[in-house]
Every structure is written in structure tokens, then in C-alpha cells.
Amino acid sequence: MSEVGVRRGTTNLLSGVNWSVELDERWVILGANGAGKTTLLRLAAAELHPSTGEVHVLGERLGRVDVFELRPRIGFCSAALLARVPGTERVLDVVVSAGYAVLGRWREDYDSLDTGRATELCKALGIAHLTDRLFGTLSEGERKRALIARALMTDPELLLLDEPAAGLDLGGREDLVSRLSELARDPDAPATILVTHHVEEIPPGFTHLLLLSDGGVVAQGLLDDVLTSENLSTAFGQDLELDRLGDRYFARRATSD
Numbered sequence: 100m101s102e103v104g105v106r107r108g109t110t111n112l113l114s115g116v117n118w119s120v121e122l123d124e125r126w127v128i129l130g131a132n133g134a135g136k137t138t139l140l141r142l143a144a145a146e147l148h149p150s151t152g153e154v155h156v157l158g159e160r161l162g163r164v165d166v167f168e169l170r171p172r173i174g175f176c177s178a179a180l181l182a183r184v185p186g187t188e189r190v191l192d193v194v195v196s197a198g199y200a201v202l203g204r205w206r207e208d209y210d211s212l213d214t215g216r217a218t219e220l221c222k223a224l225g226i227a228h229l230t231d232r233l234f235g236t237l238s239e240g241e242r243k244r245a246l247i248a249r250a251l252m253t254d255p256e257l258l259l260l261d262e263p264a265a266g267l268d269l270g271g272r273e274d275l276v277s278r279l280s281e282l283a284r285d286p287d288a289p290a291t292i293l294v295t296h297h298v299e300e301i302p303p304g305f306t307h308l309l310l311l312s313d314g315g316v317v318a319q320g321l322l323d324d325v326l327t328s329e330n331l332s333t334a335f336g337q338d339l340e341l342d343r344l345g346d347r348y349f350a351r352r353a354t355s356d
């Protein structure tokens with residue numbers, strides 16, 4: 100992204116964003132509510148065009164590429180997609196149908212190669228025992244993992260995850276964090292961008308961080324360099340303290356004593 104801005108009416112959702120992601124990088128985007136995280140991710144998903152500046156995704160410039168050819172190369176997992184999956188569909192069908200870019204049309208005869216790949220992905224995400232269940236009967240955490248398996252089904256070059264741990268309980272969050280950590284450390288995994296609200300949800304193995312505030316970049320670069328109390332305090336507009344325990348992070352409001 101080069102000098103990217105997104106404007107709606109008189110509001111700047113994003114402005115002056117310069118950012119690039121390499122194929123072997125795993126990025127976390129952090130920022131307060133309304134900072135512009137989802138807007139940034141939708142640009143990367145080729146769902147939105149910038150009002151100003153240039154966005155290149157997988158070597159193609161938005162505005163000059165047929166987005167319908169570009170989107171199958173991108174795995175996108177968001178609450179909006181979750182809401183669109185019919186609860187009456189079998190979990191394996193939800194995953195396997197990604198290869199056909201359909202939702203709610205499961206009557207195709209999937210070939211056994213596709214079914215095999217979907218089964219492998221469900222295994223990797225810890226939902227192999229749920230493949231015959233109806234999507235609507237899964238817990239929130241299981242649904243999230245099924246959607247990540249679906250996003251990986253087409254072997255995308257770019258994986259975008261918008262707040263995958265939102266709404267999960269502690270066990271569900273920890274399980275998801277460790278699955279995403281395994282994915283991050285897999286050299287064959289696609290370039291990955293994860294939006295989250297909480298530093299506790301950063302999976303070990305993620306390499307870079309972009310901090311957003313009010314539609315602008317506060318700081319970006321290697322996770323270890325950028326994730327500091329000072330940068331977090333600037334991004335969230337309050338005095339925050341950051342701790343690191345092993346390869347996990349924790350943040351809280353700074354106390355005076």
C-alpha cells in the first residue's frame with residue numbers, strides 16, 4: 100500500500116498508509132475500536148478500493164485487475180462470512196465448497212481429492228471429529244476453526260483473519276492461538292495477516308506488527324521492536340504496560356505504584 104487513504108463522506112477511515120507484506124511474513128494488526136483495522140483488511144482482500152494512493156495485492160494493482168480473478172487467491176475469514184454460512188450445512192461441506200467459491204450450494208459432486216484435502220485441514224485445525232456435524236451445532240470456537248480450514252482450502256497465497264478469537268472463552272482462545280502458531284511456523288503457509296484487539300491473542304511465530312490509530316499507522320515493523328509499552332500507549336491513548344512471558348504478551352493499564 101502506498102499513500103493509501105479511504106474516505107467516506109467527510110470521514111477519513113484511513114489516511115497516508117504505507118505498508119508492505121512479504122510472502123514469508125506473518126503480520127498482526129492491532130488498534131482500538133474504529134482505528135481502521137477492518138477497512139485495511141478489506142483493501143487487502145480486494146473487497147474495497149482506496150480513495151487515494153495505490154494498493155497492490157499479490158502483484159496486481161487494485162483498480163486494474165479483475166477482482167473476481169484475484170479473490171480466489173486470498174483466504175479471508177471474518178465475522179461477516181461466519182454470519183453467511185448456513186447452520187444446516189455439514190462442516191466438511193462448508194470447508195470443501197471453498198474450492199468452488201460457493202456458499203449455500205452444496206450439491207456439486209466434490210471429487211475425492213478435494214474431500215481428502217478438506218479432511219486434512221480439519222485435522223490440522225483440531226475439528227476432524229466434527230466433519231459430519233451441522234455447522235449450526237458447533238461452538239463459536241469450532242466454527243472459527245472450520246472457517247479457517249475453509250479459508251485454507253483453496254491453498255491461498257494470502258490469508259486474512261479478522262478477529263478470529265473474538266467471542267471465544269479462555270480455552271477456545273488458547274486452542275486457536277496454538278493452531279495459528281503452528282500455521283505461522285509452517286514454511287508452506289501463506290502470508291498471513293491477523294487483526295486482533297488483544298496482545299494476549301498474538302500467536303507465537305507471528306513476525307510483524309502494524310499499530311493503527313485513527314486511520315493512521317502509529318508504528319510498524321518487526322513484532323519484537325514495535326510491540327512496546329510506549330507504542331501501545333500511543334495507539335490506545337492511555338498509559339499501558341506490556342509484559343512478555345515466554346513467547347506471549349500481556350497488557351494492562353499502568354498503575355502509579
Ligand SMILES: Nc1ncnc2c1ncn2[C@@H]1O[C@H](COP(=O)(O)OP(=O)(O)OP(=O)(O)O)[C@@H](O)[C@H]1O
Nearest residue numbers: 107108110112130131132133134135136137138139
Ligand atoms: N461507510 C462509512 N461511512 C462513515 N464511516 C465509516 C464507514 N465505514 C466505516 N466507518 C468508520 O470508519 C472507522 C474505521 O472502521 P473499521 O471497521 O475499519 O475499524 P476497526 O478498527 O476494524 O474497528 P473495530 O475494532 O471496532 O472492529 C470507524 O470509526 C467506522 O465507524
